[in-house]
Amino acid sequence: MTTEDTGHAPHRTLPVTDLSLVVLIGASGSGKSTFARRHFKPTEVISSDFCRGLVADDENDQSASKDAFDVLHYIAGKRLAAGRLTVVDATNVQPEARRQLVRVAREHDVLPIAIVLDLPEEVCLARNAARPDRADMPRHVIQRHRRELRRSLRGLEREGFRKVHILRSEDEVEQAEVVLERRYNDLRHLTGPFDIIGDIHGCRSELDTLLGKLGYVDGAHPEGRTAVFVGDLVDRGPDSPGVLRRVMSMVADGNALCVPGNHENKLGRYLKGRKVQLTHGLAETVEQLEREDAKDPDFRKQVGAFIDGLVSHYVLDGGRLVVCHAGLPEKYHGRTSGRVRSHALYGETTGETDEFGLPVRYPWAEDYRGSVAVVYGHTPVPNTSWINNTICLDTGAVFGGKMTALRWPERELVDVPAEQVWYEPVKPLETEAPGGREGRPLDLADVQGRRIVETRHMGRLAVREENAAAALEVMSRFAVDPRLLPYLPPTMAPTATSREDGYLEHPAEAFGEYRAAGVARVVCEEKHMGSRAVALVCKDAAAARERFGTADGGPTGALYTRTGRPFLDDSALTETVLGRLRAAVTAAGLWEEWGTDWVLLDAELMPWSLKARGLLRSQYAAVGAASGAVFPAATGALAAAAARGVDVGALADRQRERAGDAAAFTAAYRRYCWGTDGLDGVRLAPFQILAVQGRSLASVPHDEQLAWLDRLVEHDPTGLLQVTRRLVVDTADEASVRAGTDWWLEMTGRGGEGMVVKPLGALVRDGKGRLVQPGIKVRGREYLRIIYGPEYTRPDNLDRLRGRFLGHKRSLALREYALGLEALDRLADGEPLWRVHEAVFAVLALESEPVDPRL
Structure with a gap:
């Protein structure tokens, strides 16, 4: 749009988009710098004079102009990349100077806006004469500036400026007011909750059923929820006009938002009389609209106006959510350009075609690392899942699949089945899945080099290249099949060093740490005299094949160490252990209670x-x-x-x-060694249920966890499973703390390893919102002799050991814990295994850090 006022106006409002490149245009002396100071923050303005001073120590050295503008364009680019309003203060009267600035704006997908100060020649001369550094500027320079400006005025829109504001007198400049406008796609102030609905394609009946299941009555939700449609409302299905009426009505009433799909874009061009091919279902929509004309002659105009008003994508919920049709990389969020709109409508292709003659889409979601959730549709998948904080909601309703919605912020999926196959797809729906259950094969590129893993509980965690290389060596040479490696347990933080006479570790410090973090109740669990073991137990071979992609006749799970290595060299013996665990889960009735076909357990396998x-x-x-x-x-x-x-x-x-x-x-x-024969003498002490189908159980309180595990032990007739003894302690109660300490002293006094102190509520944060250590190990005096040597209890040795630095170990424990939680969340969400494995591999990589394992 162009805003231009050719007459006198006592007050001029100049709308400026809040993220844009504002280009001030005017002859020397027209007051651009004064205008910029009055209407914009000092940090928002980049002056060509200032940049000349940077490179030449003289703001009027015209010989430095080329280098100065290189600096100006660089700074402008950096500001725009960071999403900041940027104002360029220079004469900008020459087309080439403006062309470069328009190019910078387009490179960063923001709008270029021109503010022109077209003041009379005498005004410019007088102002320059009043400036000591400009007093000698010849009249012909001002005249040349004004000639170039006047020649440019009518062509500024054609040059690419989306808004042009022209001020022609000192009075207009004085009375002008710059008003920042929110971008059309910026709806961060809307916080929902939302129900985001995938591709509809004319399936009106399924849409009504889904809206009903979501709780909408006559297009409105009694709890004030807002529906958000990801586009492709039309084509292929039986009632595109009915879908349009429902969605248009909900949007008009303020009960819904809608972004355009590529099918709406094509329909909009058809309604404007453009030449388009009636393919991919458009012919069906045109025929349905022709039948509507007899009932409502204005309906086509209403549809055309509705489509014209759709915005390519929306940024919602304080910037935590982006909704678009075909997906959007992070660099395009909240941006406004043809390139952004094109990607939002069509996505990106590799330039190849598949065996069905369709374009191969670039898997942008696999490269996405943003903290903002992106919800989209466009590419039909049989079953949807989160991939790198993105999710596709097109589950092929028109092809006989289902129609899917995502409740936000709950992240809950709701779907209804298609009533029939309304349109036969060119490409079978089941081949479309970008992730599916197995997804694509695990790829070396997923774990090579420096990596950043986005976690829900601790933000972005970095993995250094050298650590990744070490982990890759372990994983490739020694680990179990990665498909059966959905989790690695974190290292455990030791308690702070004790000052108790003769002790390096003591429960007092663990209880005190949790009390300081606001954790009132903790559970003390016996530390078994064995090795950490993770057990993945599937109900049967079919369940292992369905979720973990094992081959027919393959293993029904895995039993592995905390570094991913098979615990037992004998695969038949491993299957026997899994079989006994499976039998205990079955006898305890836990498959049904959990609603799962597999379970992941954290345990200790003995003897050491x-x-x-x-x-x-x-x-x-x-x-x-x-x-x-x-x-x-x-x-x-x-x-x-x-x-x-x-x-x-x-x-x-x-x-x-x-x-x-x-x-x-x-x-x-x-004490940690005894003879075994097969499984005779072997004991397995499970202490946490990590995940089951559709649920991560890592946040379930430990008393509930241990109750489940007691049932497992109770229903194991073979004697393999062993109870984990425990004691609940109130950290604010001296008697309770004393009882916990006495329990530890008694247990370690007869040779026990010690205990692990955990928040009873499992996943806990402190008063500042930071993750609290999930467990603190407090090892016995005699057990530490194994770790630090026979003579570590001597006073001089204890004094030296009390200087051990635990900060790195404790930081490592929290980072690995967050990665483990992320792996479990991805596993429970049904994400493809390469996504789960990204977090699992990161745990192993962090374990490769040079931290003394004895701490």
Whole structure:
């Protein structure tokens, strides 16, 4: 639109889009800088004079103009890329100067707006004469500026300026008021809640059924919810006019929003008399509209006006949600250009065609890393799922699939089945899925190099290239089939260092930390004397094949370590463990209670020697054997010396203490070792249900979790499963804290490893909204002898160990926890496994950081 006033006006309003490139145009001395200072923030204005000063130390050095404008264009580009209003203060009377600025605006998909100060020559001369740095400017320079300006005025729109404001007198300039206008696509002030409805394609009956299921009555929702339509209302289906009437009515009443689809765009061109091919269902819509003409001759005009008024996409809910037809990369959100509109309507193709002769669409959602959710349609899929915070709601209703809506912010999917196949697709619907259950194969590019993983609970988490490379080595050489690796447990934070005499770790610090974070109740769980194990148990081979893509006759789950390696070398033995777990879940009635065909468990597998036999033999047993060989001889020699009258009392006492420490070390690690034969002697202690079909259970309170697990143990007749003992503690109650401490002292005093203290409510945040540690391990005095060496309890050694730096380990534990939660959420949401695996791989990569594992 052009705003131009050729007459006197006491007050001029100059509308300026809030994200645009405003170009001030006028001869030297026309007052552009004064105008800019009056109407815009100092940081919004980029002056060519200032840029000359930057590069030449002289704002009037015209020989520096080329470099100065390079700087100006660079700064303008950076501001526009950041989504900031930008004003260019220069003469800009030459077409080439303006052309470059229009190009900058188009590169960043914002509107270029011209504000022209066409003041009389004498005014410009007088103002320049009043400036010491411009007093010598010749008259012919001003005359040339004005000639170039006058030649340009009528062509500014053709140059690409979307708005042109012309001020022709000092009075007009003085009375002008710049008013910022919100972009048409900026509806951030609307916070919903919303019901976003996928492609309809003339299926009026299914639309009515879906709206009814969502709770709408006569087009309005009793709770004030707003429907948002993603476009493609028309073509192919039996009643495009009926769909248009319903949607147009809801939009007019303020009960709905609608963005255009490519089918509306084509219909709009047809209604304007443009030459279009009546293909892809448009012929059916035209025929239906012709029947409507007899009933309502104005209906076509109303439809044309409605389509003309549709905006390419909307930014909603404080900027947390974008709705469009064909998807939109982050760089286009809230932008206004033909390129943005084209992508919103049609998406992007690779330039190839598939075996059905259709264009191959570029998988933009796989590259999306934005924090803003993008909801779209356009490409029909049999079952929808979230991919990188984007979701496609076109589930092929017109092709006999279903019509789908997304409740926002609940992220709940609601759908209704198609009443019949209304239009036979060229391409079978089931081949269209961009993710499906398995989705595309896992790709090396998903995990190579530096990665940023977007998580719901901790924002963006970075994975360094060197850590990714180390993780890839482990994953490719040692891990279980990645399809059966939907989760890796995080490292666990140790408790803060204790100052209790003789102790490095003590429950007091763990209880105090949770109390300071506002966590009133914690559960203390026995730390089992084994190795961390994750068990994926499917109800049967069909369930494993359906969700995890295993081959016919393949495994029915997996049992793996915290680094993704198979726990047992014998696959048949692994299937036996899974079979016993499956039988316990069945006997406990939990398949039905959870409504699932698979379950993911976090557990401890014992004995420790089952997995750590090599470590025991090469490290711990070697120390024990050496001390057993050395100390008896040493103490014997010292005793003989003492018998001869040599004063070796202090040295002998020290060696006896060292021998006692070595014996305690040997006794400590031997408690974690016992013989096994097959599964005889093996124990599995599950302590958390991580996820089931359609649900992440990581936020379920631990008392509920442990009640489920007690039922599992109760219904296991084989003796494989073992109960996790626990005690609930009130962190604000001294007696309760003392009872928790006594329980730990009793347990560790008889050789137990210790306990893990967890918030009873599981997923918890502190008063500042930060994630609280999901668990803090408090290990016993004797167990730590295995970790830090036989003599670590000596006062001088304890003093050194109390200086250990735990910050990195604790930060790592929280980041891995957030990634684990993200993997579980994606798994429960039914996202393709490559998406789940992105977060799983990141946990393994972070584990490759150089952090002392003993902490």
